[in-house]
Amino acid sequence: MKAELVSVGTELLLGEIVDTNAAYMSQRLAEIGVDVHFRHTVGDNLDRITATLELALSRSDAILICGGLGPTQDDLTREGVAEVTGRPLTIVPEAEQHLREFFARRGLTPTENNLKQASAPEGARLLDNTCGTAPGLFVQHDGKLIFAVPGPPTEMREMMQREVLPILCEHLGGDLRPVFTRVLRMADIGESTLVAEIDDLISGQTDPTIAPYAKPGEVTLRLATKAAREDEARRRLDAMEAELRERVGRYIYGVNDETMEVAVGIALRERGATIAVAESCTGGLVASRITDVSGSSDYMLGGVVAYANEIKQRVLGVPAEVLAEHGAVSEETALAMAVGVRDLMGADYGLATTGIAGPTGGTEEKPVGTVFVAIADAEGTICRGQIWPGTREQFKMRVSQNALNMLRKRVLGIEVS
Amino acid sequence: MKAELVSVGTELLLGEIVDTNAAYMSQRLAEIGVDVHFRHTVGDNLDRITATLELALSRSDAILICGGLGPTQDDLTREGVAEVTGRPLTIVPEAEQHLREFFARRGLTPTENNLKQASAPEGARLLDNTCGTAPGLFVQHDGKLIFAVPGPPTEMREMMQREVLPILCEHLGGDLRPVFTRVLRMADIGESTLVAEIDDLISGQTDPTIAPYAKPGEVTLRLATKAAREDEARRRLDAMEAELRERVGRYIYGVNDETMEVAVGIALRERGATIAVAESCTGGLVASRITDVSGSSDYMLGGVVAYANEIKQRVLGVPAEVLAEHGAVSEETALAMAVGVRDLMGADYGLATTGIAGPTGGTEEKPVGTVFVAIADAEGTICRGQIWPGTREQFKMRVSQNALNMLRKRVLGIEVS
Structure with missing residues (x-):
């Protein structure tokens, strides 16, 4: 399955915030074996959102949109999905009720803008937001899967985990070949020296693949392999880790989350x-x-x-x-x-x-x-x-x-x- | 001037690293008044790099590509630029000499792969890399400006500052209308409460614009205005800051870098x-x-x-x-x-x-x-x-x-x- 990610928000294009959501979503998709070939960032502009979604729909099986689901006039993701699918936006009664209750608990009445968050393209399924007010969207259209999740990181992560990934896994069915990874953490060695020592393994495009990455005070090697079963993946990762330990083991201080x-x-x-x-x-x-x-x-x-x-x-x-x-x-x-x-x-x-x-x-x-x-x-x-x-x-x-x-x-x- | 950014690297699409370069480049471009309407991330794949560059060339005045300039077979940015401009890659003698000297100082001889870094599409200008081995590229083609800068953040930042931004400013000439910004930092108030208190200003699309952003323990308001002259911008920012201080000044503890x-x-x-x-x-x-x-x-x-x-x-x-x-x-x-x-x-x-x-x-x-x-x-x-x-x-x-x-x-x- 090929997927394309679209991050929506002018603040991203202005560089005011770093798009950590895109990295998170990419990682989760890679883990279940969904190939992300393109990622886009587009501002709060309906024409440009629509153009990007059309392009993505023309060549990918799934589109994941992040952001633009808030209550203001700038939030145009719903409109964009409505446009490219030709499905008009309508208010979803349960969502409206949910929203009214949410506001009532705070002694408030939702404005017209707020109620926008209860609307969805016809035939779309709303995805529950357990950490905020904006529900997500899931639309199946012409054999393609379209998801929209909110931009605040905690809301996005929770919705990815609870709603989006399970739906994708269901659609992957027998094609579910997750990527299994292992990160080896190293100290006392710089990236260029390390890469020179194991260049044959890195550029040999082996399975598992090996990707080096450097941060202040540390270099990591990320091993990754696709497999239908975890034990199969673990065998391959174990073998590559053993080879690396034989050659540069004295620099390895930790594995995975072992900072x-x-x-x-x-x-x-x-x-x-x-x-x-x-x-x-x-x-x-x-x-x-x-x-x-x-x-x-x-x-x-x-x-x-x-x-x-x-x-x-x-x-x-x-x-x-x-x-x-x-x-x-x-x-x-x-x-x-x-x-x-x-x-x-x-x-x-x-x-x-x-x-x-x-x-x-x-x-x-x-x-x-x-x-x-x-x-x-x-x-x-x-x-x-x-x-x-x-x-x-x-x-x-x-x-x-x-x-x-x-x-x-x-x-x-x-x-x- | 409309620009489009392209980040190249499979590690980005896998979510192994967060693309902080894109935010940095976006910020610098916004500051000189270049509008970034689209940003893309694409893997180390020549067809997909080429497709992305073609799309960007069809609708933007300038393209900035980051990454894919390294010495390995995976580094395909040069090839992509050669392809979309129809300019074959050739070795640039001065760049080859520079590279050979760099290696000689370390007692090494560059490999065939290393020498790739001395090649460029015909007619391209090489941009000096004072922090690493990969030079950048600048090509003028059919009235469009194409830049390629290396992926390591220090190398990219230095090259943006010293080479890319001056070239862009020269091309902007009289259209140079930089964005001037001011960040107000606030404590003791949450984002939603703050937004509710000044909703009229935020959604009123005033000039300067006001964008709220929340991190653990802090909310910031970013004021931004485009102006030909700094004193003009400062006057507008001062007026808006004064209005905000009157309404929510008790929460403001610092301005700009004043953490x-x-x-x-x-x-x-x-x-x-x-x-x-x-x-x-x-x-x-x-x-x-x-x-x-x-x-x-x-x-x-x-x-x-x-x-x-x-x-x-x-x-x-x-x-x-x-x-x-x-x-x-x-x-x-x-x-x-x-x-x-x-x-x-x-x-x-x-x-x-x-x-x-x-x-x-x-x-x-x-x-x-x-x-x-x-x-x-x-x-x-x-x-x-x-x-x-x-x-x-x-x-x-x-x-x-x-x-x-x-x-x-x-x-x-x-x-x-």
Whole structure:
């Protein structure tokens, strides 16, 4: 089955918002084996919506429209579907009643505009919206399937999951060949180096396919294969993962949703160990990422954000001489912070960051981007210095990723390079 | 001038990555007054790329293609442009030399595939890529302008800024009517309430236009107007802002890039005051956001992430009886944390959060989403309790936004509701 996606909204064309809905819908469709060959974005303009829908109807089996179902005059998706299918819009009595009840509960009466949301092209089925007022649409027309879902992400996702995907799966029947994927997450390696090492596999168009993707502090490899049955897919994914692990396994730290903060949690839990964090340049980001994981209170005792030097001294016990002699951004200070926070909180591991996030504050000797990350534990201490390019935001993300990875390796007994 | 954007890449159609490039390019084009009526996404398939380019050429003055300029067999943008313009691809000697030098510096020889990046449709101008190996393309064909820029965001942005936008502005000449925008950022109000209060302005299609947009913890209003001259635009934006401030000004906390963390910094700087943060449920996010602002070390002393109760007691001095009697998630604990961190760090303001981020840990009395935020200063203390719905991530973001806003108001002497 070939599908085409149409995102409706002038705010998208103006670049005011990033179209995360389109990526979400594409992913869900890929998972059930629906091929998306084209995606379009069109503004709140009836002629252009209609032209886009006509084009899509001429070459695809299914069209999914997102957005333009609201109550204002700008919301024209219903009109567009009515136009291309030649089915006039009429009020759906149950939808009108539902809407009136919704407003009545708030002591309000729906306006003429609001009631537009209860209208649909003749023969269309309304799709329940459990998170908002705009129902979705489903029309079967000339053997094609047309869906319209609301633009707010929570409403769209819920409606995709509960209504659209089940209808599509039913129509796919025996052709249902979902795509099964696995994401391998890597650290300590850049995208270009990784791609060079496994270029034969990536450009060999193997099954599973392999797609690399880079974000600050991390590269991922996404393996994907189409199969009628899950065990068949799993066998292929397992084989490819094994081959990749043989060649670049030392860089792989997690699989699928196992982000670095999750991997750190798994490592700490395995060893029954606790962690405390002392942060200067990351300003709380390392602690925040650790506590993004549900259940992290089992191993996370807490942290100190020591932005001012006096706090490094007074709360973490970094000696005044160390700060005076080596400066706040130094191996010596990082080590004293790690030891200090470990002692203060009585944790098994103390993790510390100190650096220059920029854009100001750099010197010739210690340019913007300089950072020291230190760990203290029962075995002793380690510290690594690095220089990261990038914006303040990228710097904080890269340093936090690198610090968490150092911690993960230390906890697991892997040598920190 | 009407433009059409084409994003090329199967990874986009599979939803593996979100197309932030398209939003960026749209924004830049809107700013110089180029109308984008359609945007398309197409996979790494020559027929479909060609069909999309043909359609775009038939109705728009300019086409901007992003992606598909890499060295692999999957990269087909050059071939697509060659096809629709009927201009065969040939190697550009300077580009080949540039590429050979790039590889030689790394001790490598370019492969046949790599050399593809030095080819271009006849008569095309190559656009320098100062951040990567793939040059961009600019072709004038039958009075239309065709641009191709690389997919990696930094390379695309740099090339848009340095090459594409200047060429477009030159072609716009007297038609250059940039869009000037202003974003008003609001807190303490939801999108639907706000829209209801100023519905006449939004649906009145005024100039400047007003577009509301909601994210966790914040609603923004984007004002936009097209004008030949900046002072003309500024006058219109000022007038609309004044009208909005009269009606909903009490919710506006910042303008344009003045995020909540920036607004907090401005308020603290104005008063010459310092801040220290004690966090339980936000786990470091409040401190991390405060320190996202360059120069925040002037007013941010530091923070304590007190995840374990023992840390609340030992480091922040929350009395054991308070924890035993009222629990860690209580007004009493929040107040003791705020006072404790203020004393510990010697700050003018102490800000504290304690709550249940979920998804586990809720009780009947204190469900998931319960939070208490407290502030201590020379005047005394205040505390507010709330319940926020949403995921763990949304909860942390909303609580941090709300805590920072409470702090901002307290510092500015605005009553905290």
